[in-house]
Amino acid sequence: MPQTTIYVSPRSFGRPDARPPAVETTELARLFAGSAALAGVTLRVEGGRSVALLGPNGAGKTTLLRVLATILRSSYGSARVDGLDVVRDADLVRERVAYLSHATGLYDDLTARENLHFAAALLGTEEPAARVERALLDVGLGERADDRVRGFSAGMRRRLALGRILLGRASVVLLDEPYAALDRDGMGLVDRLLAAWKEVGVTVIVASHATDRLTGLLDGTVTLDRGLVTAVSGAGVTSVAPTLGGTRAPAPEAIR
Amino acid sequence: MNGLRTEARVAMAIARKDAVAELRGRHATVSTLFFAAVVLLLFGFALGPDARRLAEAAPGLLWLAIVFAGILAVNRLHLLETDDAALEQLALYPVARRAIYAGKALGGFAVMLVLGVVVLGAVGILFAVDIASAWLPLLSTVILGAMGIAAVGTFYAGVTVRMRAREVMLPLLVLPVLAPLLLGAVRATAAALAGDPFGELGAWLQLLVAFDLIMLMAGAATYGFLLED
Numbered sequence: 111m112p113q114t115t116i117y118v119s120p121r122s123f124g125r126p127d128a129r130p131p132a133v134e135t136t137e138l139a140r141l142f143a144g145s146a147a148l149a150g151v152t153l154r155v156e157g158g159r160s161v162a163l164l165g166p167n168g169a170g171k172t173t174l175l176r177v178l179a180t181i182l183r184s185s186y187g188s189a190r191v192d193g194l195d196v197v198r199d200a201d202l203v204r205e206r207v208a209y210l211s212h213a214t215g216l217y218d219d220l221t222a223r224e225n226l227h228f229a230a231a232l233l234g235t236e237e238p239a240a241r242v243e244r245a246l247l248d249v250g251l252g253e254r255a256d257d258r259v260r261g262f263s264a265g266m267r268r269r270l271a272l273g274r275i276l277l278g279r280a281s282v283v284l285l286d287e288p289y290a291a292l293d294r295d296g297m298g299l300v301d302r303l304l305a306a307w308k309e310v311g312v313t314v315i316v317a318s319h320a321t322d323r324l325t326g327l328l329d330g331t332v333t334l335d336r337g338l339v340t341a342v343s344g345a346g347v348t349s350v351a352p353t354l355g356g357t358r359a360p361a362p363e364a365i366r
Numbered sequence: 367m368n369g370l371r372t373e374a375r376v377a378m379a380i381a382r383k384d385a386v387a388e389l390r391g392r393h394a395t396v397s398t399l400f401f402a403a404v405v406l407l408l409f410g411f412a413l414g415p416d417a418r419r420l421a422e423a424a425p426g427l428l429w430l431a432i433v434f435a436g437i438l439a440v441n442r443l444h445l446l447e448t449d450d451a452a453l454e455q456l457a458l459y460p461v462a463r464r465a466i467y468a469g470k471a472l473g474g475f476a477v478m479l480v481l482g483v484v485v486l487g488a489v490g491i492l493f494a495v496d497i498a499s500a501w502l503p504l505l506s507t508v509i510l511g512a513m514g515i516a517a518v519g520t521f522y523a524g525v526t527v528r529m530r531a532r533e534v535m536l537p538l539l540v541l542p543v544l545a546p547l548l549l550g551a552v553r554a555t556a557a558a559l560a561g562d563p564f565g566e567l568g569a570w571l572q573l574l575v576a577f578d579l580i581m582l583m584a585g586a587a588t589y590g591f592l593l594e595d
Binding site: 179180181183201204205207209211213214215216217218219220224228229231232233234258267 | 372375376379380383386387390391446449450451452454455456457458459460461462594
């Protein structure tokens with residue numbers, strides 16, 4: 111696969127000192143059938159930083175990303191993206207957030223190019239034709255652009271979903287296991303995307319088990335366990351959590 | 367104005383996407399047309415060979431076939447959004463929720479219109495009804511009826527799309543709501559076929575217009591809640 115320089119549309123974030131935290135959650139909790147997937151997460155990620163969300167299965171990583179993406183509502187607490195409340199200002203938050211979930215949200219009966227053209231129409235992408243072609247090349251699907259997605263492998267679908275993110279102008283990118291199903295080239299693509307977003311000041315939060323791969327690519331890490339923040343490290347990310355000696359967040363038992 | 371133009375563009379993009387997927391996959395049209403044909407034939411057999419009786423029953427049979435098949439069609443169009451969590455992705459786009467509803471309803475309307483015209487033609491042939499002399503009021507009735515079924519069906523397909531028993535639940539929810547539309551469409555069709563001797567066609571068409579407007583506005587105002595988890 112040719113290694114193109116990935117095109118990420120430039121963003122204007124204003125003066126660095128005037129930029130609100132990219133993500134700010136306060137005592138964020140989400141219950142599923144009485145069980146707490148998030149049990150009081152207080153977290154702050156500075157704008158332009160790249161942060162890994164780590165933790166075992168069931169730690170709450172995906173739930174946190176879905177609340178930030180406005181797909182899930184929190185049960186308690188609050189979350190803000192670029193200073194906007196994810197519930198009250200959900201429409202505005204969706205203009206600022208891009209989310210790659212486990213599912214790709216693609217249409218099987220459309221080709222790769224048609225899927226991206228559809229996304230470009232809904233994202234309001236300027237010069238959509240050129241941007242779609244560029245995104246297809248950037249994710250290594252230029253030669254398969256006219257093939258229906260129904261015949262794509264899981265890795266190819268993932269690449270196309272990453273290409274869809276390139277069409278928008280998100281200031282916060284949320285990636286849930288972005289390396290899943292990708293081959294070595296695909297993993298390299300994710301690495302290059304992370305670098306490209308960092309270069310233009312986009313905040314990236316990556317939930318992943320690929321800790322070795324992410325070392326050196328990101329600014330900081332947040333470790334979750336059973337819905338609570340158990341550790342933070344690196345630059346641009348802070349948390350207040352019981353295990354870190356800060357303000358006490360409700361334990362899972364307390365909010366059930 | 368600019369916002370409305372953007373919403374219209376989004377709605378058209380969604381409807382176009384549904385149309386392309388439908389033309390490729392033929393998930394809705396083939397199965398629903400076949401279903402409508404079977405419904406008409408079975409009703410025809412049940413009523414017997416009496417041509418006059420069949421002609422009298424034609425308006426009711428036409429709309430029962432369109433409504434039953436239409437519910438199937440709208441459901442199929444919504445199932446496109448369940449592939450690989452496409453509905454969730456649709457909800458993530460920074461667009462007005464009513465534009466998403468409008469797009470899905472427009473796609474449903476297009477399929478319903480094709481269905482309605484084909485079924486109308488089939489009724490004309492099978493039940494020996496003269497549809498050519500009243501084609502304009504009949505076409506108007508089919509357009510208004512298709513719009514109403516698409517408006518209601520799109521909303522309730524959004525309600526049931528995440529349910530396991532959606533194929534059962536959708537008709538149960540939709541059919542009672544469609545009762546006024548069924549009444550108006552059947553009476554308008556009967557009036558049109560009879561040459562409108564009592565001058566009632568206009569009133570029934572007005573009922574259909576009012577039904578469509580109310581359902582479209584209600585659907586546009588509430589569809590966004592269905593996209594939330």
